Amino acid sequence: MAGVPPPPIALLVGVALVALVVAKAFVNRRRDRPGATELGVLLAVVGTWCGLYAAQLAATTTATMVFLYQLIYLCIVAVPPLWFLFASSYTGRQSLPLLGWLAAGIISVGCFLGALLWPETTLVWTDVEVVSIGQLRALSLDKGPVFYVFIGYAYTLLLWGAARIGRYAITTRGRARNQTRVIAFALFIVLVPNAAFNTGLAPFEFDPTPFVFILSVLLFVAADFRYGLFRAHPLARDVAREHVIEEMVDGVLVVDRANVITDVNPAAATALGVSPRSVIGEKLDAVLPDLATRIESADSESETYYHASSDVTYDVRVSPFSRPKNGLQGRIVTLHDVSETRQREERLSVLNRILRHDIRNGLNVVGGFADLVADTDADAEMRQHAAARIKHRTDELLDLAEKIRAIEKGLDRQNERQSTELMGVLDIVVERIERQWPEATVTLSGPDEVTVLTTPIAEALFHNLVENAAEHGGESPTIDVVVTTADDWVTVEVTDDGPGIPKKELEAIESGETQLAHASGIGLWLATWLVRQSSGTIEFDATDEGTVVTVRLRRARPDDETVPA
Template identity: 35%
Template structure:
């Protein structure tokens, strides 16, 4: 009957081959190929050792020992290659380095199979028999100890690389790294203990170590965590982002020395990028170095850098870099070139000043002179003077309108706005300006939106457009409804409608030389609505219908307002909606 020790060793071989099959199914993953070779070699090693326990005769045992020693050279090399691929360093495996790695295994295997001629691997041995098993106990030579040392060096090198990766990665990948470390540590320790004869044993416990390895690897594979997602993928992605991003990025250590720069940042430095590593940032770019805060602090600022006689402006964001246990290892300095944006802002400021002040003042001069000429020109030319005055008034009106909206957008703050009150004021003012217009408002009492006082300017502009572009007595209806989590305000009129190209320009959000609007009114409406988080759209149909959807808000918990739910003092009752209609004589009513 086969002994328990032989059964355990053969079980190690079976489990190892099963693990090898699972790993081979994932051979497209980083490190799967050499890991499969590792597990196959380990399993065959276990098979050879199991046969050594069962066969009689010293000669046959020596042949099986030679097979085991030959398979042992695969383990450390396959392990190191697995780790290099898994951690994203396959480029290290150049042909020259691979050849150097294989020199010792090739020499050792040659000496193993020619040992009878020189006795450098083992000098002899004895057969130890126990129950139904027997094993060969060799007397090892110097070459065997050298090979064992070489195995340990390669395994420790891979372990050190894994530990480095574990300290720099996330919790998920740390579990993967621990699985790999455990898978190699157990059999290596067992092999070393047996080789040094630290624990007396009648058979090599390395096979038992690989049983444990197989269990660890199988568990990792069945959970889908070992090879499905490897840190190399994340590292390669981060490296690609760092290298190819348009923003300049400089990495400095805690002492302010340059660690790395991406391609976009190389233009900032006069020195060769390859020579920047280790140099002081303060010596290369002193203005940028002044923006770097104390270790562990974040910062966002703007700076100007001069290079090759040109001055560029940058938005600088500085993020601390942490190692394990919260230790700060440096800072990541990201620079976004905002020179063009800064120049555009300057041009806009100048144009805004010209439109809001200079042109308006000059148009007032033109209008004043036109009024003076009106009394002295021939009556037949009076129409020309009136046209000049109307044109000037239109330019001044647009300037005032843009100025009001710009000032409102610059100083506004988002706040809950009670829509019935805001719209009621806008409607009342519109009736005062246009007595011939029939303006109605239908809005629920308890209706609040996230907005700002600038909304009144947007609705005022819509009413002005509806009235001014109407041929006769205009009818304008404002209807408010609650839809999902928003409030929809629909402004409808019976005018000629808005041309399709005007709608397209507003909805597209940009004007082109071939497609542009005729005014700024709808642009101002869109800017105000978008600024408070709303949307603007047009509804097909007769006349013009503009639909504005605003985010709903919750009003104050207590509102000292009759329309907010408090009964009127005259004894009347508040209704669920407010409807404003013009009186029969045209006077405004609210």
Template identity: 35%
Template structure:
């Protein structure tokens, strides 16, 4: 017993020295509880009278009830499940132990903890014989329940790849099982000295095991407490969206990115069928690992994802469910789209115009009336080159974060350029506020919007074949958004131009005539905006661009 006390005190002091480490404080409390129980067990064993033995026996309950509560709290902190180690949970766990201590102190007035108490002679020694009452079995069951709950997370570390964690968990389990096994033998009457609980004696084994875990396996120096939380953080903070489904295809978990991608609140869909949560879920593979292309969203805000399904199996190879991860490939596909369009322009349009120049040049000597066609072709090449430069300018502006321009500055510059290049076209500009508190002219917008609006109004003027051509620009500024609408009375935009734009790519047999519409669409996208192209009643086109307002422009 003296060995148990000394070893237990040593381990408790070492644990208290590392009290800043996860699990150190509850481990100290558990070891202190064991020492308390051992010390007063010695006093009880040597006490000469019934009253003294009863007193020391009742005092032992303070240490007895501390041990299982501290053990569970230690296991939770040590394995990283510290979110349950909170004052309210500790208070709930301590309720039954607190009642037990009160009942032990007032045992003379009831029979809840003990039904009978007397002295008996066993092995030549006078020992205390107490018959447990109803609450005695309540606290006994409660103690073993907490012990089991605390052992479960530690059992998982026995299979850990890290040798220190395996040694730590084995030392802890041995230190806990030794006194509990002796207590079970006492309860069933299988001990050498009946009526004498040998549990405190086995605290010597427990103390040595804990001491070895602390010193040999660095119990409080190398802790797995970060593992549990880190794995959860990796799942929650990973850049890819992830949805976990069970083997019956019900959603059981998802991270923040998946909730944002699917535009749902996890609390509303957990437990729902995956077919109601994930679009086209039935087209994803049922098992194994594979990827499928998935498109989410509408209009210009559409995003493309590679949906990857990873099967989750148990150790016996039985399916538990799967993880569906969403990797955003929108930027990759859009870059590919832009390269396809630029490639088509360079290979098809410029080649066509160049062939035309060469063909007409061959006829100059013969007929002499093809010079104008040569000039027109050259001008078209120059126009395509200018558009390509505008596209590059948009890409450059899109990479420049933190800059902004005033709405009025952007529109007035575009109008001035339009009036200079197309003096025959009537241009009207109107800037208004959707609410009185908003300064529409001073609203800040993305610099990319300059190229977008410039190309919209130039397209409206250049292709306008009306007798009295006009272009009307109306900008409406709200608290968070800016909407710019450009209307004209021209011939409108052809169906094959819109088809290529709506589909998102071009084919050799179906492509647009140039870069103008692509430039507008890409620019609106880079400004985090939305683009709409509609036919105007009475003829012509209405192009509407909606973009978010940015922070005010710094003077």
């Protein structure tokens, strides 16, 4: 029938219109979704390609056909980078660097100009021939060297983008996986016949690509209607999960079934003292043997602890995972910092042990001497001695209660740090010790003023150190408290001329509170704990000539809040 275009031309026009309508819908309605704008532009270019190809098939002169095919090349060179941009945006991966896009632009523009300037240049086309296919006339082209350079670059971008889509299809589930499978298939049903035509493997005398676009466009439409291509984008879920894992306080480490580390979040890297780059791809037992041992003994029900340092403890939990369909199998290891909880439990246990031991013994002593005082048959001297022992023991118990109160206060505020004027605190400590032990000689030397970063109960720290020196320093102890500064640190030395700290007591204090069995060392233990809570260090040097306790604290910065003594 006259005036009715042949079915192939009508089909191409229909595909062009559908592609342009879908492109407009993606750009207008889904522009805020990753990849929607890029896919919309890509479909618009595909629709234009189909429309120009339909016009070329309908053309009646060779010159018009060549001109339209030259315009088609503008679409041809635009498709590979647009596809790669879409694949990168949709999967949330990085695009090409600037130099990569510059090289891509040079190749694309060179190919288009080579086609546009034919026959003056034969770098893209060496010869053009009109062939008849039934009622249609099409162009058959002999390709030049620039065309094959372009084809190599174009297939590289197309396959690179397809690899990103394919990897995304493997790692996602449910509707997201179906979306990515449809997208990948939409590419390959175009790529295979196109590659067969350009490499001469298919017996086509004309380019079949525009006709295959029919299926590709329909697949994108079906993906949108069936799976909501951009309505509930899976990337949002993946980005959210990645953000949560990257920002979470707990450490997360992933190992595969071969015990190779495949992922480490920043919290785990910090906890383990490693950089992600140095351990990813390495065997767990080779780079972190202690943790590997802990993991082998851990399960979801038992408590397994990993000690990163003397002060830091992590609860290790292991969760196996597997996906039999794609062969994924491994374990997710979480590291939860339980240092504060464990330290608090240990310290409460120590206090409980000391209180049960010393208070019971103290009250037994008080009770025994109270019976002696109440004994009317006892002489006055014995009763007076018993009363003095009761008074002495009561004072000891009150002093113990004061230390316990300081520890309880420290437990409640163990995470607090503040800037404290040190010399004022030491003045108060020296004054109190001189009142308690009039026979002791205590000297204080140092700068007029210096501020340090400490816990809120810094006075208890130094009072226990000086008190210990006075208590164990003999009949007339001499105690020197010397403060010096160097760079960002302040050093306090407490020196006495007593017999020195007993070796067993010092070992118990330095090895940890779990070894502390009685209250005689609780003052030094409290001081040691408070120094560590202040991010400082403490050292004990006990000799026959006395004891030197050296405390190093960080100097406070100007912007730290200063608390006067």
